Amino acid sequence: MARFGMALDYKNCINCKACESACKEENGIMMGADKHRIWVGVGEIEGQYPLLDLTSNVFHPSQCQQCDDAPCQDVCPTEATYTDENGIVRVDVEKCILCTYCMNACPYDARYVEENTMTVDKCNFCTDTRLDRGETTTACQATCPTKVRIFGDLDDPNSEISEVLRVREHYSLKTHLGTNPKLFYLT
Amino acid sequence: MGVEISRRKFLQGTVAMSVVGATAATNLLSNEQTPSVKPGVVSFHPTKTKDVESHDVATLCEMCVNKCAALARVENGVITKLNPNPLFPKSKNMLCPRGNAGIQSVYDPDRLKYPMIRIGEKGEGKFKRVTWDEAYEAILNGTDKFPGLQKILDEEEDNRSSMLFCAGEGMAEHTFKQFYQGFGSSNWLNHASICLQTVASGYGVTIGAYPQADLDNAEYIIMAGANRAEAIVTPDTMDLFKRTKGRGAKLICIDPRFTNTAAKADKWLAIKPGTDLAFVLALTYVTITEELENSAYIEANFNGYELYKNSVLENKYTPEWAEPITGIKAKDIYTIAREFAAAAPKAVYYPGRRSTFAKNDFQLRRAMAIFQSMHGAIDNKGGLIFGGKLPLREHDGLMPLYDRAQARAVYKSAEMKGKLGYDDCAVVSGGGSWISWRNRYLQDQVDYNIRGMFCYKHNPMMNMPNTAKTAEMLKKMELVVTIDTMPSDTVMYADVVLPECTYLERTDPVKTFGGVEPSFAVRNKVIDPMYETKPVIEILKGLTTKISKPLFEISKKYDEELQEFIEEDGEEAAYAEFDLTLPFIHTQEELNHHALAMYIGAAEKLHTDGIFYPKQEDYYKKLSANDYQYYPEKKKKYSVNGGKPKTPSGKVECIIGSFTAKGIDAFPIWRDEYEFKVPEGKFKLLTGRHAQFTQSGTANNSMLRDLMPENFIWINRRVAEQKGIAFADMVEVSSSIGSTQLKAYPTEKIAPDQVFFIHGFGEESEELTWAYKNGGNDNKIIEDHIEPVYGAAAMHETNVEIRKV
Secondary structure (H helix, E strand, O other): OOOEEEEEOHHHOOOOOHHHHHHHHHHOOOOOOOOOOEEEEEOOOOEEOOEEOOOOOOEEEEEOOOOOOOHHHHHOOOOOEEEOOOOOEEEOOOOOOOOOHHHHHOOOOOOEEEOOOOEEEOOOOOOOOOHHHOOOOOHHHHHOOOOOEEEEEOOOOOOHHHHHHHHOOEEOOOHHHOOOOOEEEEO | OOOOOOOOOOOOOOOOOOOOOOOOOOOOOOOOOOOOOOOOOOOOOOOOOOOOOEEEEEEEOOOOOOOOEEEEEEEOOEEEEEEEOOOOOOOOOOOOHHHHOHHHHHOOOOOOOOOEEEOOOOOOOOEEEOOHHHHHHHHHHOOOOOOOHHHHHHHOOOOHHHEEEEEOOOOOHHHHHHHHHHHOOOOEEEHHHHOOHHHHHHHHHHHOOOOEEOOOOOOEEEEEOOOOOOOOOOOHHHHHHOOOOOOOOEEEEEOOOOOHHHHOOOEEEOOOOOOHHHHHHHHHHHHHHOOOOOHHHHHHHEEOHHHHHHHHHHOOOOHHHHHHHHOOOHHHHHHHHHHHHHHOOOEEEOOOOOOOOOOOHHHHHHHHHHHHHHOOOEOOOOOEEOOEOOOOOOOOOOOOOOHHHHOOOOOOHHHOOOOOOOOOOOOOOOOOOHHHHHHHHHOOOOOOOOOEEEEEOOOHHHHOOOHHHHHHHHHHOOEEEEEEOOOOOOHHHOOEEEEEOOHHHOOOOOEEEOEOOOEEEOOOOOOOOOOOOEOHHHHHHHHHHHHHHHHHHHHHHHOHHHHHHHHHHOHHHHHHHHOOOHHHOOOHHHHHHHHOOOOOOHHHHHHHHOEEOOOHHHHOEEOOOOOEEOOOHHHOOOOOOOOOOOOOOOOEEOOOHHHHHHOOOOOOOOOHHHOOOOOOOOEEEEEEOEOOEOOHHHOOOHHHHHHOOOOEEEEEHHHHHHOOOOOOOEEEEEOOOOEEEEEEEEEOOOOOOEEEEEOOOOEOOOOOOOOEOOOOOHHHOOOOEEOOOOOOEEOOOOEEEEEEO
16 A cells, blocks of 8 residues: 655756656557657747747646546546545546547646557556566666656655655645545645 | 788788877677478468477577677577566667567578679679589689689789778677688778767877766766667667656656657757757867866876866857857856756766767867866766776787778878879778768779678668769679678679678677676577578688689789798698688687686586676676666776776877878867758758667568668658648658658658658668668758868758658
């Protein structure tokens, strides 16, 4: 029993996409730009050459926010989307009927159709591919050149993630929706 | 240094030329197991597995030159995941997107699977599958389509220089080079002259080595013409970007383009291409006039400083002078010079690691090295560092068969009186000058016949300017043997194709990695070679076993000295010196054991863990899930030379007098012809790299293509609007030598008189499912401008036109 979350030191991100390729390789995700569990949002550059705004072109790594109150789970008619004993929002391949309600409900646009398994899939913190083997990192965290991600148990006060959230300022996305995300962006 | 003229007088070859100054001290040259059907649409080798027993093999990545440490997960004999190996101080527990995509290079359905010989016309790409022995036989005796070595060397009276040897960068480059040395040719070309020759040598002659930068501790970094957020170099990329944006390191990015590095910088200054030298000279001017330099350091450690200083002052290289040349405001230059000095010696003018862009690149690198040294910021924590290096035991390789094998592929008119001269560069380094060699060969300016080539892990069709000329060269060669993993554009011109296995299927020579935290690393074989592929060492073992004796017979026929030798000592003793098989008798594992003999337990540790350095078990500590300690702070090799340069004189060399005789400036000065100019209506073509794609070598990787399907040409948004070019419109880009087509990306990240696209796309080998005619090929349009000092290819000297098609 744990309550897994992730902190993102997003200022480290150089948009190299190591995380995206590690995620695809680890989780066997189909090719194609619309098939991904994680991504890097890029701010559109502002200004006119050479007077460009350096702060506009920001890189914002993202993925399923692992909400404690997940809208995608609420709307699922077959209970295919569920929260497991470690607080990870997951998809039951057998139950998913591809109705895509979850895609519409997710405020973070984190769900996609995976044609390998014919499910509306999402990030599950590499539960079946890594955590179940006894690994303690996700593929995206392990591979990252600049170490954007810290993954761990929010219920364990001695975990790195608990420690970092105690000492560093952070924010979560769209908290006003009451989703209670377990992803935290370090400022 | 002079090299003796060969004892073998009848061999046509080259007279060695003297090399000016020192060269850089760092080693820069330093079956159907899977589906054989090409997937029709988009798919890649699936790697998701569960509940299967797995084991990890420690290996080293080969998707680019960095050689980062990886752990390959193997399940049921299949590689299912590449993870970072945290033990390696250089790659610091990371794998970039290319490192992750390495699996797809193993399971690429297009890869070369078995030996082949040409049955169609040259360049047509029609081959027939043969056995290894048939391939070796064809190299020796030819077919009805091409001559073999025996015929060529007999006709050329044993002139071994009638074969060219060329190789790309890689851990086994030296293995192949031993074949070249044993063979006895004088024609060797590697990637240096289309890679980092001028930067490595610029620093080499000035401070005695091509240094690394301590970006983990530098407080102020000028990164000019380098793009570490996209062109990843380990450990620099990781060290730097954890500390930018107000977190310890101030980063000044100087680049004509707004890159990802610019996005992470504190300041980005758009410089006009090719004018960095003026920027550095102006920084130097401010440093001198405001007395910002470390004068005690200069007094103790510089040669020729007064002369250089006077030149900078007399030429009035003021920031105001530099402003119109560079496009960078004078006030910014003053500020940067002052801030750099305030942070020094924890300040870095980043040396970079890239191809030559402008013809003045060598002088630029010298000016950068001198500017850095003026602050005493070399061989120190937070500055440029030489680092420590653990010694390996050398193998007894083959001595070059002929002294002339050490001669260079280029020679100059001064040494060749009465013969056609080659004045295209002043100094010739070990790697030769690719484009000047190619162009001279095409113009029949070599005074003996060169009739064939061996090409290892190298793709001249894609990797150097003027593809049309390279195609002409390959067609003119009567016997082309390629050793490669992929059916590249160059392989299409081969007569004999020898398939190498990929990096995950072979053990390579153990390598020592210098730096602040030195270590050994080895690439261990993860799975057995698939199909009929082999590592290069085994390929050469088979080849030399086939050709060694027959070539000796040819030497017997023409070599009078050899005939005398046989008379005196007998044939067996004579052959022992001509036996080409000797370097390839031992396995790579045996050779690695031998190289590491002085470190007890190292070979075993490297076999299981991939990484070894003395006291590793005491020093190495896991600090967190992300961070590791490799050496305690006190044991790090920030300073190995007492803060002094590594030149033979022990001084920073401001002046290199011997250059003058060769028409090269003895110290960096600005010349009017360096100014940035683009004719009305044209654009300066810039090229570069990024993180999801190395070069043509990764062009057919399905995972990387998923991340970046094709290259786009960057064109200024306003200019595009005027020309009616919208995003993804197809445009034709043409220069004086050719044209290529690709899609447009209108953006404000580039100046109105410049365009840019990523190198490595647009291959034309039909055997490459994903790379075939995908995107634009820069080398079809980059003109072959030759940099004057080392004969490097100057890649940003081409003007192009753009037309919507």
